[in-house]
Amino acid sequence: MKKKFGHYGFAYVRFTAIGAYKEKLISSIIENNVQIYDIKESKGELSAVIKASDYLYICKSAKKYGIKTRVSERFGLYFRLYGYRKRWGLVIGPMCCVAVILVLSQFVWDIRISGNDNVSKSQLYALADECGIYPGAYVHNFSVSDCESLAMADIKDLSWISVEREGSRIYIKVKEKEIAKPVDIPPETPCNIVSDYDCQLISATVKRGVLQVKTGDGIRKGQLLISGTVDNNNDGVIHIHAEGELIARCQQTEEFYLPYRQNKRKPISEEKHSTYFMFGDFSIKSPFDNVEISDTDDFSYREEYGFINIFGIKTPFRYKKGIYTFYENEQVTYMQEDIINQLNKQRGAFEANFLQDCRVISAIPEIIKEKEGIRLKVTYTVDRNIGIKQKISLVYDKAE
Amino acid sequence: MNVNKLAKKFDKLKNTTRQHSFIYISDDGCIDVEYCHKVLKFEKEQIILQLAKSNLKIIGLELSMKNYGFMNVKIFGKIHSIEFDDNKEGII
Structure with a gap:
């Protein structure tokens, strides 16, 4: 019985009643439609289970019939949680978890492009970036319809584009114009x-x-x-x-x-790096590497991937290293x-x-x-x- | 007065003035009694209930009871016999 009430109920108590008129108490309870379970009699003592909220009524009725009542056992979810009332970590932990999920769901973490053939992905990524859609962007800071309009105006080879947001993921679906073959x-x-x-x-x-x-x-x-x-x-x-x-x-x-005399493009010996920590498809930029690029800079970009090592131990987490090579023009004869x-x-x-x-x-x-x-x-x-x-x-x- | 409350009171009155009670014996371990007016005696081996017309005596071992709904009770335990008694003297 304890299992039955303890596991599924909210708050129940088992009480014992000692007195001469315990039958009258039961009759009164039944007559007033108060739920009472597992009424047992043992050595002149009556024991039964009721909802904790009804115990006050039982006490009043018992007093009327000269019966002494006493709570012998408490069970139910309420009493189970009551024991943990001072353990704030149990409350704060789930709350923090929910808060983290809520906060992270407010940002874009992944962009997926499909349907492109002649139009390159980098071109579409660049356009999305121009519209404010990039990994880490706040979801309320961009408009997908504006991005669609801009894409249709900028990329002539597109016949249709759809930008959709599902949670933290952006889906860019495109359809290209069919290039007419010479007849x-x-x-x-x-x-x-x-x-x-x-x-x-x-x-x-x-x-x-x-x-x-x-x-x-x-x-x-x-x-x-x-x-x-x-x-x-x-x-x-x-x-x-x-x-x-x-x-x-x-x-x-x-x-x-x-x-x-010709202009020769010569790489500058110093390269600049930007590091990203990879979590699956997501990448988070390291705050320590900051590469500043101006519009006039002549540079090329390449990426290297590797696994993060901690004290020589290889971890399953990867990193991405963006390497910028800057060039300068030199007059050569x-x-x-x-x-x-x-x-x-x-x-x-x-x-x-x-x-x-x-x-x-x-x-x-x-x-x-x-x-x-x-x-x-x-x-x-x-x-x-x-x-x-x-x-x-x-x-x-x-x-x- | 609220119509719902009035209807409930009328229903309660109807049940208390009902002339018949219903007893469902599932097996030797469970008996359902509808319209049980009072519990006259409650012991481990014997329970006496006052029904509409007579008293019901249930004899068995390790008897226990629960109620469900208004004036309905369910008795569990190893039931040996049940008896009906018209003697109203037992009513307290």
């Missing part, structure tokens, strides 16, 4: 093939249409090569989709120039050989990027030394595929 002329549409270079034709394979030039002919840019207008013996003129493979020899001249090496590097990069699809027949370099720098002039002779399709526009006379 090819459909196979059923009549078209011609015209030259896109000044060159000399060396071979031609016509699949559909009529070749308008001969092998060995010189061709000017924009000249008609394969015509889609075909003379049909029976039905007159018809228009078809011209197709073919044309290879021509082209000559092109490229110039590369570098001055002797280069030797002729260095300039020529640099120019050759530029030439190599050009060939790798722009002459990849061509067969280079010859490349004649010419070095022109000028007062301020050196100019490298290269004349290329290349074989390449030429010809671009041009839609045939048909205008019909309504009178006909």
